[in-house]
Amino acid sequence: MKTIITFITLAALILGGAVWANESADLSSSPEVNAGHRGAIFQPKQQGRMPLNYVNQPPVIPHSVEGYQVTKNVNRCLQCHGTQSYLTTGAPRVSPTHFTDRDGSVSSSVSPRRYFCLQCHVPQTDAKPIVENSFRPAAGFGR
Ligand code: HEC
Ligand code: HEC
Known part of the structure; x- marks a missing residue:
């Protein structure tokens, strides 16, 4: 049995x-996916990186984040974007600002206020805006 x-x-x-x-x-047969950097872990590139619309905008996420867990014990985002892994995964490294806490002290791990990535970074989507928006990118941005 x-x-x-x-x-x-x-x-x-x-x-x-x-x-x-x-x-x-x-x-994987799509040219966009093949254009990505191939590291130990490979994140298929579903869309290209998007231009910023103003200074200090959190860049939008150019890949799917479905099923990615960010909890007290595990941070899927940092497994690729963290300082220990970005070289092998080809993911852009989290910027130095993410290591500074609210008192201005810099530590060697991502600050708690920057730990929950999806608070600020959102995946790209072509969803229609829920409300009308007259926002225009700052001069020189958005392209
Ligand atoms: C399996 C590896 C992997 C994981 C996990 C991952 N990413 Fe990424 N991420 C990448 C790669 C590779 C790129 C670069 C894609 C490109 O250049 O087109 C990227 C790009 C990005 C960018 C664009 C940066 C810029 O300057 O345009 C953001 C923002 C981002 N990811 C956020 C996240 C967040 C938030 C999570 C967790 C919810 C996450 N990523 C999880 C690999 C990963
Ligand atoms: C409080 C909002 C906030 C949170 C939370 C946050 N970020 Fe960011 N992120 C930003 C902003 C704003 C920028 C652009 C300016 C900068 O670099 O600080 C940025 C930039 C980035 C970049 C681009 C770096 C570069 O050099 O182009 C990556 C990659 C990134 N974040 C990943 C992450 C990951 C992964 C997490 C979760 C561990 C995260 N961020 C959490 C606001 C945030």
């Missing part, structure tokens, strides 16, 4: 993996 259960579990895992691998296959 035990062997049968083990077998079924294994089969489900292998099949599930195959379906998952198949779904991500179309992505």
